[in-house]
Amino acid sequence: MLSSAPHSSGFIHKQVLSDRKLQSETLRFTELSRVLQLLQDPLSSSLKERQIFILKKLVKRCQRGFLLRDLADIFKIVNLCAERVSDHPEYARVLCDLLQICGLPFLKEKSSDEMNYAAVVTDCVSQMGYLMRIPLPEVQHQICSSVIAFYSRDKHKPSFDGVCPTRADYRALMVERSAVAETLVMSLALMEEQLPVKLRLLQTLQILSRSSEVNCNLMLRAQAAQKICFHMSEGDPSGQLLFRSSEILWNLLENGSREEVTAQLSNGDCIASLKDTFLHLLLNGFRHYDRQLRNDLLVLLSLIAENPGAPLIESGFVKHLTLFATFPELKSHNPLVRNLKLSFNHEDFEMKKLLLNIIVVLSKDLAALQLFKEGRVMLALMLLIKPSSSAARSGRRSWTSIQQEELQLQALSTLSALAPVMLDDYMSCQSNTCLLLLLDWCLQDDSFSGRGHGFHGGGGGKKAQMRYCVRVLRSVTSAENEPLKQDLCDQGAVGQLLDDSQPTLCSGVLRWFVGRPEDEDAVALEIQMDCQFVLSVLCEGDMHRKELFGSEGVEMLIQYLSLDAALVFSGLGHNKLLLSTVDCLWSCVVGCFVTEDAFVAARGVDLLLRLLQRSPRRMLTPLMAVLLELCENPQAVTHLLQWSGERDATAPQLLLHIWRTDEERMGVTREPHGEIADVQWPIVSRHQDPSSNSAAVRDVSENLRANIYCIFCKLGFEGLSGLSAEDHVTLSIIHRYLDFKVGEVVHEVSAELSDEGASPVLPDEAALKSILEVSKATAECVRSLQQSILGRRQQEELQEEQRLYREIRFTHKQREIAAEAWRNYVTRTSNYSVLKAFRRLQEERSTGEHDAPSDGENTLRSINQPIAE
Known part of the structure; x- marks a missing residue:
């Protein structure tokens, strides 16, 4: 009896708790039923004070959150309150209190409640978004706050009586399934005159789009990018409207469909809004934050410019961007830049690079090219790529040396895209001379192999400038403009790329790289291939230029054709360099007797045959074609017949x-x-x-x-x-x-x-x-x-086989004769009677008695027979 007492008391305690819980559940169910019955009773409209009293009592009892199984009834009560708000404003406060509790995590009694009530939760969150239709700022503000709190990743501690809140990832999933983000975007049209509520709504959309691809796609389905961008330029003393709008657009770009975002922003009204916002920030913004936001807008514009249907030119935006891109290199009396002053800080530096990038993006549009021509963009680029700027010499404030170097590389990259489509401006600015002088400057001192700066300086030091300079020459020569090619040749480009003999200039570009294995990297190989391509284009079909290529060029080709086979298959890119060398050989040597003779005399044909023997199949076609053309030279045919590999x-x-x-x-x-x-x-x-x-x-x-x-x-x-x-x-x-x-x-x-x-x-x-x-x-x-x-x-083969057999038989016969002679020798040296008989036989043969067997022969046979046996 004593041992069973504790057991019975524990059982009684558990039973009491179960009864209390059952009573609590019955009481809660009874209260919700009474509230619903009271609110739905058509005869209770005169009992407004009693309804508000019981609603406040319900709010007080549910301060820690709503149970998942009560959500259906709770939101019936919420919707009934929402219906009465327009006629009875007293319900607004209760409605806001209920919505505030909805911002707390819903409570679950079992682990399976989350899955069982998922559809109810989704419907309830969706209804919260639909309540934005209520034209009361406090209700709309509370809805946004509740959505933010509900979606928050903050951890909530377990509640009371074994009831715990739902997980954060579960709440985020329910928000995505409810499509409340789409509903909130559509409710933006209701906030035209309510700036505080609009800012709170934008904050909500910013949080929802921060890391959710589903929410971003739902927002884009409601044309969020277009609607938000359209209102960016509206007045807001706090600056939050512009900040939150730009953040939402960035979230949509990162987590949503970039194509859909740019398509929505490629709208005349959006372009006008972006234009006004950018000009305001550029001309009136003085804070660090304003400059950063201005650069963010430029990145958005770069993405919009990739869409051919964007009305950037029609809006006049491109003309303004061209004006800013050439500032401060070119002076202008335009009011937009007359009083514009750059602080030459990091943000201004980034803006300058972004403007140059937009020029590259817009270079595919013919109308934009006309604006670039009117804005003298080519001249501004030429001023940027000069080794030393006049601003630096005059002592006025300008870019730092590191910034100047990176802008120089950016300008060269821009020029490689712009020059082929603006050849007239390129020629009028004497760009060939400027580029060749820049090439000479790159090889003047040991800083050529130093480290570069920024994205374009990956080659290191002046090697990066040389890389982009040669790339520009490649792009303009690819345009197949004969006056341009002639101007390059007149300026000495062929000699400078090879090995210029002028004492005032440094050695040629290719001459510098040849014999420097320590500088062999991807950038160096790219420079050499581009140089060979430029030489090929310049010399193709012109005998005089092939003669200018001369013995220096032939020596260069011989050195490249002598590449080690291990380098060709190393994966660094020497195989491409070898193909470029073969193309240069075809264009600069073949067809000119002077250079052909020099190439053949330098054992060039032997190198081509060696490459034919070692190269993979893909490289055989150009090698064979060049070898065929060289066979028109009799000396090459002679070398071909004499070659041994x-x-x-x-x-x-x-x-x-x-x-x-x-x-x-x-x-x-x-x-x-x-x-x-x-x-x-x-x-x-x-x-x-x-x-x-x-x-x-x-x-x-x-x-x-x-x-x-x-x-x-x-x-x-x-x-x-x-x-x-x-x-x-x-x-x-x-x-x-x-x-x-x-x-x-x-x-x-x-x-x-x-x-x-x-x-x-x-x-x-x-x-x-x-x-x-x-x-x-x-x-x-x-x-x-x-x-x-x-x-x-x-x-x-048969005769050879018979000859071999004859040799084998002869060899066996000789071996038998040698063995017989050895046996006779052993017999003679080991048996004296045999030796005497052999002596007698020799004497008889010497006297000529060979008609009948002599006594000596008979004696030898009788003695040798047992020995042989």
């Missing part, structure tokens, strides 16, 4: 090996020993579609075999030493390559006529049949020749 391979052997490899890659059908398998289509590959028009002609331009055939036409098909039978089999096909191609073309002509239902006249039909028969007979003749070559090789 790895494993003593000759040039014909290398070319035949490449032919067989290309046929295997293209899927040409061959017999096991390389003979023609199909006399109807002797060189057609599986990848070649015979049914397509001009397939045979296109195949000539898409494979290496046509170039190899042309090279063998220069080398000759006879008298080539060191070729195997397999090489001769392949060579017999190459010899008739053109005949086979003619047959393919005739086949295609016949097939096209047949498909079109056209029959040729009798003479043409007879000619077609004759050509086809000749082509087939040629293929059969070549196959017979190949078989005879293989037959001769088989005969030679």
